[in-house]
Amino acid sequence: MEKLSLSLPEDLNRRVFIKGLGFVSVGLLLGTLGGCEELIEAIKNRPVRRRLRTGSAEVDADIATYRQAVTLMKGLPAGDTRSWNNQAQIHGTVAGGFNFCQHGTPHFFDWHRAYLFYFEKICQKVTGNAKFGLPYWNWNQNPDIHPAFLDTTSPLFLARNHTSMAGIGAVSTAELDPIFGDTNFFTFAQQIEGTPHNTVHSYTGGTMGTGGSALDPIFWAHHCMVDYCWAKWNIDLHNNNTNDSTWINTVNSHFVDADGNPATETAGITTLMPLLSYQYESSAIGSSPAAAAIKTKREFQELEKRIRAGANIRFEIKQRIRLADKEAISIARPLSKEARLSPDDFGAIINSDATKDRIFVSIEFAQLPPTSDFFVRVFVNFPTANSNTPNDDPHYAGSFAFFGTEQPSPAESEHKHQPRFLVNITNTLQKLKKNQELKDGSPISVQLVAVPFAGKFEREDTQLILEKIEIITTPVIVNPPSR
Amino acid sequence: MRTMVKTLALRKMHCCVCVILFFFAVGRAAVGSVGDSESKEVEGGDAVYYLDTTNPSITQPIESRNASLEECKFVQIEVTEVRNPKKYSLTFQVYFQSKSKEKVYLGSFSLYPPDNPGRFIVATQGKLKDQGAIIVSMVTPDKVDPGDTVRVAVKKVKLLKGS
DSSP: OEEEOOOOOOOHHHHHHHHHHHHHHHHHHHTOOOOHHHHHHHHHTOOEEOBOOSSOHHHHHHHHHHHHHHHHHHTSOTTOTTSHHHHHHHHEETTTEESSOOOSSTTHHHHHHHHHHHHHHHHHHHHTOTTOOOOBOOTTTOOBOOGGGTOTTSTTOOOOSOSBOTTOGGGSHHHHHHHHTOOOHHHHHHHHIIIIIHHHHHHHOGGGGSTTGGGSTHHHHHHHHHHHHHHIIIIISOOOOOOOHHHHHOEEEEEEOTTSOEEEEEHHHHTTHHHHTOEEOOOOBTTBOOOOOOOSHHHHHHHHHHHHHOOOEEEEEOEEEEEEOSEEEETTSOEEEEOSOOGGGGHHHHTOSSOOEEEEEEEEESSOOSOOOEEEEEEESOTTOOTTSOTTSTTEEEEEEOOSOOOOOSOTTSOOOOOEEEEEOHHHHHHHHHTTOSOTTSOOEEEEEEEETTSSOSOTTOEEEEEEEEEEEEEEEEOOOOO | OHHHHHHHSOTGGGOOOOBOOOOOOEEOOOOOOOSSSOEEEOGGGOEEEEEESSSOEEEEEOOOOSSOGGGEEEEEEEEEEEEOTTOOOOEEEEEEEOTTOOEEEEEEEEOSSTTOOEEEEEEOTTOOOTTOEEEEEEEOSSOOOTTOOOEEEEEOOEEEEOO
């Protein structure tokens, strides 16, 4: 069986580009753009998110700052995007349900992490306390809502149906341990959402049980705990996030920065936030004990490397079908290629939910394009797809983008970076088959459609030098995380 | 400076191999009759079962057809419709019941908001055995006033394989 290596060599130009993006990204995560020394100091001294509990002077100080922030945000004019109501409305409203929050999707974790990140920045700004970290409600270790949120005269109070999660299975060690034993990013996230997250919202009740839950100050402490679950699973328990580029490059928006300006983040950037912009005071969740703090630079670098890399995935290719060979294609014109194959050739995969094999389109380019202000959508059996075809069309399979551009090279023989993309089309084929839009015996075709990021291409005459397009079938083997 | 920036670079973001993974395969191992709940067939042959305060549970026998039970990592429960105008908190407890009627607790999930449908998974933890059944029980932690409606439609439970 043929093995496919996913590692790619880096060329000099790409490294230069990576450095630039890395620097800016880190600056944004820290809310500062200074020299290296400032960045190192900011990372070292990033705010601490502490576990809500009584008897800790540090936690009491955090609660006092939080109380002040809530008061100040509630006092901001209605037109200020940082006001308490406006911040809550990003998530949803009591009567209208959800607005922009992600629930029941693969972006539950990252959307809420970005939401908390910007909210924390606003708290820091309005209180003038740049070291403030949102406290988290560890409902597993401390099932009672902290008394500071129960004082009816406090801005942290809101009427709730229940003020303790004691005795509720969804936050118990017995239920959390199997969830934390799951090494798959997506199913772990799905279980955390459905079990402790939903149950705490729903059981606490009152405003917390509605789409407008962010109006209740305990919302932020609850979601901080949900975020800590992710961070603990990823950092302390050595599990890896997905390296699916569609997930990584998904842009979450509708947030507001500390100055009230619109802000966006990619899902990929959020994976670095607990390393670069805040840190959790460790505590136990279920049978997973509090972890020792990272002490050495080397430990930090190794952790950062692992988090950037994501999951370790291996393929064992069973079948390859060539769709296209080397040719120059214009980004201004969608490309459509037809295979001498029909859905019944993949019947064992399309018609069975039990098989582990998946069908991918593999797209290889001879070099990076001269511009990269666009992404490419991949459709199946939709020859008329164009840049206006939305990604919720049933023929849509996925997308990819180029990072970096080809630079003129003095030596023709010098190594060029050859971007390669894999897009899983299994579910799209299954969906089309189910909708009777895919008939046995009719050929399968694949469309590539370039879509400009900013609504317009920087250069419409940009050409992509295609190396080949293939359809491959392979199981996806997620290797166990390194410990 | 050079080293620092390199360390901070988003190396992963530039790995130009992108894999769009659908993270698990669906195993249609669990398809069976309904126990104590009304059912109806919907388009595509998917049965829908109704849970309410009078009939809060469904029992669905496991018929291991396409996949071995050891490979099934999750029970998937899809709540398709909720009538809960008073927004009572709704939790669903999932059990495996063996041939000898012994019930093994697998896990729980809740609706948020409590009238919001969705698709949920609960880990099997390797506790499924052949010729058993999956039980899904709706629990309302707060007392439901007589006359209030709480009615939930649930699709046939599915067993999912892991990645």
